[in-house]
Each structure stands twice: as C-alpha cells, then as structure tokens.
Amino acid sequence: MLYHMPTKLYYGQRCLFDNKKDLILGEKALIVTGKNSARLTGALGEVISALDEYDIPYVHYDEIKENPTYGIVMKGKEIALKEECDFIIAIGGGSPMDAGKAIAVLTANPDLTPDDLYNAETYDVALPIVAIPTTSGTGSEVTPFAVLTKPNGRKSGFKSELIFPDVSYLDPKYMIKMNKGLTLTTAVDALSHSIEGVLSKKSTTISDMLARESIELIYEYLPKTLNDLENIEYREKLAIASTLAGMVIAQTGTILPHSLGYRITIHKGIRHGQATAIFLPFVMEEVDKYEPEKTKMIKKIFGNIDKFFEFLKELGVYDFDITFTDEELELFTKEVMSSSHVKNTPGIYDEKKIKEMYKKISKI
Template identity: 75%
Template structure:
C-alpha cells in the first residue's frame, strides 16, 4: 500500500491569516480565478491583503470559466511568463484550481503546449502552487490531477506529482456564498470521489477510512445545508468531506461514473458533479454483483444500495429531462470504453452495459 499526499493543508476559519507567511512562495504571483467567485467570497481580498503586507507583487488573471479550455490556460501561461511570475495562487472551484495547476507547469516549461501536459515525462518542474477552494466539491486542493477541455470538446485529466499544491487553505467562510444548485452539484462531486474511491480496484485501508468519513458527512450534512445555505457549521462539514474525498482520489483515482458523466457534461450541459453522481448507483449495483465487499461501506451508511439511489433522487440529482440519439449513444459508449476509468472499475463492461447505464436516465 502507498499513501502519498504532500500538500500542506490548513483548515479553519480565517486560517489564511494564521499562516499567512506560507502563502509567499516567490517574488511575484499570478492569481488565477474565475470572474466572480473569488471576489464575492472574500478570498481574493484576503489574499491581496496578505500579498500587500509582504510587498509581494501580483497580477490577477480572472478569465477561467467552467471546464477550463486550452485557450484559457495558454493565456494564463503567457501572462505569467510576460510578467515574470514565479508562483501561482489559484482561488475558486475546481476550474480555477485545475487551470492554475496547468499554468504552473506551462509557465515553468515555456516550450510546452497543453497537449504535452498529458505525458508527465515531458516536464520535471512546475511553479509552486497555492490553492484556496471556494466550493466544496472537487478536492483539487489536495490532488495531483487537473482536468482540461480539449479543442475537440472532450474533457481529459492529466496527473503529475508536480501539481500537488504546495499549500492549501480550507476556510468554510469562503463556501457560504454558494447557491443551492452549486451547493448540490459540488457536494455530489465530492460524494462521487469518495464513493468511486471505495469502489476502485486501487482502494486501500486508509483510503476507505477517509472515504467512509466523507460519505457519512455528506449523507448527514448535505440535506441540512441545502435547507440552510448560510449555516457555517454545515459548510464546515461539507468542506472537510470534500477535501477528504480529494485525498481519497489522490490515492485511488476515479472510475467509470466519471467517464460516463463527462459525456453528459460536454454534450448535454449538465454540471460535472451531478453528471457523475447520477451514475453512482448503477455502477455500484454492477460492482456489488462481483465484489460485494466493495459496496459494504455504502450499505453501512445508507442501509442498502436502493436507499443510496433514493438519497440522490430526493436531493434532486435526477431532476432533468434527457434524450440521446443513436449516434450519440454510439459515440459515448465508444469513448467510455476507451477511457482509463474502465480499467480500475471492478467487473466487466461492454458496449451493451454502457448503453444500459445511459438508457437508465431516459424517463
């Protein structure tokens, strides 16, 4: 068994000020954010206050959208190089953090383009990275993964130990501004990470311990949070659950529901967390047939796999209407079967089984 998580993770209210000196990882920062969330949560203002206190120069790149593209990270790379930035501070949800990771590698290796990121043998250095999450979902603040959208529209993740953030600050205050929809889809993204972690062939005793706690916290506090969005205690529990789930997939990777969900996000516009979570019960049922020990944690927490499905349904995860053309189903099934996620999923999967998963969504 191997457990490796080199990120220094600080947790707590106002934690960034308690350990403010550790955000200074160079002489000039590129702050990578989306257009709004870093500002409205207060995280950006807190970071700028600290940088100004230490007389650290910075440039703010705030053009990262949902599902970051090659164009976005290339622009960030060029800004970082032109302004001689020597470390990255990424603030926001998974998209700004993933984009920040890509920019950290590309700015340190100017000869590379985004396609080169997917082969870790192409680089051996990256700029230092600080991450400050403002959502409770991706866990990118503690993983060696980043997901980009390629020019052909496909989402694809790259992995390198170089993009484990050096320091991350987890403050539930920054999550309190999420609306109900974002709270749900990010939390079930974290749930997907934890559940896929226990189902993965790469699961270990330690990853299962962390996943169990993450799933338990989401089971108890997500429904409460959806009914009381500004309750800081509930936000705290979901923030912890998200980082725990991130630590889990840093060990196990993700499995089939992620690959199935990517197609729904890309082609049907359903947000990543929800698009992944809708497949969790279906894949869990298949795994239960061949490796029932893998689903024990889910049964312990929810009582049964049927109850797990009901939990997601009651949250509104399945509240959408969707249809697929035969051409789409052929494309989706082939892309899923070619993905690396299948290898780490217990059981045997062919085109017929993949089509069954997608057809389960048609009402």
C-alpha cells in the first residue's frame, strides 16, 4: 500500500500572509479565477500584494465558469503562452482550481489538445501550480485530479501526478462569504469524497483514518455552520474536513455516486456536491449487502444508513423536484455503466439497478 500526497499545504488563518514567499514558483504568474469569489473573499488581493512585494508580474484570467469547458481552458493556455507565464495560481472553488491544473499542462505542452489530458502518457511536464480554495468541498488543492466538461456535455475527470498542486493555502477566512446554498453543496461534496473513499475497493488503512476524521467533522460542524455562516471556527473545521477528504480521494478515487451525480448536474442543473450526495445512501445499501465491513464506520458515526439519509434530508440535500423521461434514463444509465467509477464500487451493478437509483430520487 502507498500513501502519496506531495503538495506542500499551509493551513489556518493568515497562512498565505505568513508564508507568502512560497507563493513564488516562477517569474510570471497566470492567476486563474472566476469572476467574483476570488475578489470578494480577499484572496485575490492578498495574492496580488504578495506578488507585488516580490516584484513578480502577473496576468489575471477571470473567465472560469462552473464546470469549465475545453474552450475555457484553451483560452487560458493561449493567454499563458502569449504572456510567457511560467506558473499558475488558481483561486476559487473546484472549477478555477481544476481549470488551472488543465492550463498548467496545456501551456507546458503547447501541442496537446484537451482530449490528450486524459492520456497521461502523452505529457511529462506541467507548469508549477499554487492552489487557494475559497470553498470547502472539492479538495482539489491536494489531489491529482481535474474535471472538465467535454464538448458532448459530459463531465469527465483526468488524473496526473503532475497536477498535484506544488503549494496550497487553506485559510478559512476566504470561506466566510459563502452563502447557505453554496456552503451546503460544497460540504456534502467533501462528505461524498470521504464516504466514497471508505466504500471504494481502493481504500487503505490510512485513507480510512483520514476519512473518519473528515466525516466526523462534517457531521458535527456542517449543521452548526449552516446556522452561523460567518463563524470562523466552524469554517475552519469544514475547511480541514474538505482537505482531508481530498487527501482521501487522492488515494482511492471516487466511486459510483459521482458518476450518477454528473448526469443530473449537466442535464438537470443540480449542483455537483448535492447531485453526488443524493445517491450516497442508495450506494451504501448496495455495498452493505456485499461488503458490510466497509459501511461499519459510517454506520457507527450516523447510527445506521436510514439515519444517514435523514441527516442529509434535514440538511436540505433532497429539496428538489426532478423527473426523468425514458430517453434520459436510457442515456444516463449507459453513460454511468461505461464510467470507471462502477468497477471501483463494491457490489453488482447493471442497467436495471442504475435506473432504480435514478427513479428513487424522483420519488423522494
């Protein structure tokens, strides 16, 4: 067994200010963000101040949208090449961090297309990456994964050791501006990472230890945070839980709930974290039939699978109205069955079982 996490991680309040020298990984930075959150949280301002202090020029690319597309990362690559940027600073939630990772590889390998990212054998270099999360959910600041939306509308992740961020800064003060809805969907994304890591066929003793701490923190502090959004202590607990969950999936990858959730994010507009968490109890029930040892820890924390479902329901995870046509069920099921997530999930899954899971969420 192997535990591998090469990212240098600073965490806690003022961690960027106190360790700003490690932000400098080259001679000119491409700062990758969305339109607003990096500015509103203060993270962008602190990064620019640090770069100015060390006389490091930068270009700011702020066009990253949720579920970044090939076009978005290709535009970032062209800017980086034109401006001769030699390192990436990605600030935001999972979308800017994942886009920054893709841009880092594409810029260092100008002849690659986004499709080539999915074959790690086609490249062996990437620009250095700094990651600064402003949400507590994706854990992308400590993973070798990035997710893009392909031209056919499918979300698909790629993996490379080269896109582990070189340095990450985890400061909870960047997260206190998150509204209730974003707080919920990002936190249950982190919860999904940890629970899927425990259930995965690739779980290890160390990944399970990290997952346990993450799940317990979310179980205790997510309800508190939803009722006190600017409590910095609660925010710090969720931030740590999210990063621990990222460390988990860096070892195990994600499993079936992620694949099920991708379809309703793209086609039904339900945000990624919520779309994934919706399916956790149903997949847990299946795993429990075949490998009950894997659900033991989760049942010990929540009481049982039904109580876990009630926990999610009380948080508002199932507050939606969704229906599927027969054509949608056929499409979603075929896409899920062709995904790599299925083979890493304990249990037996066929098209009938996948359709049943989609039908369940339409009846809640």
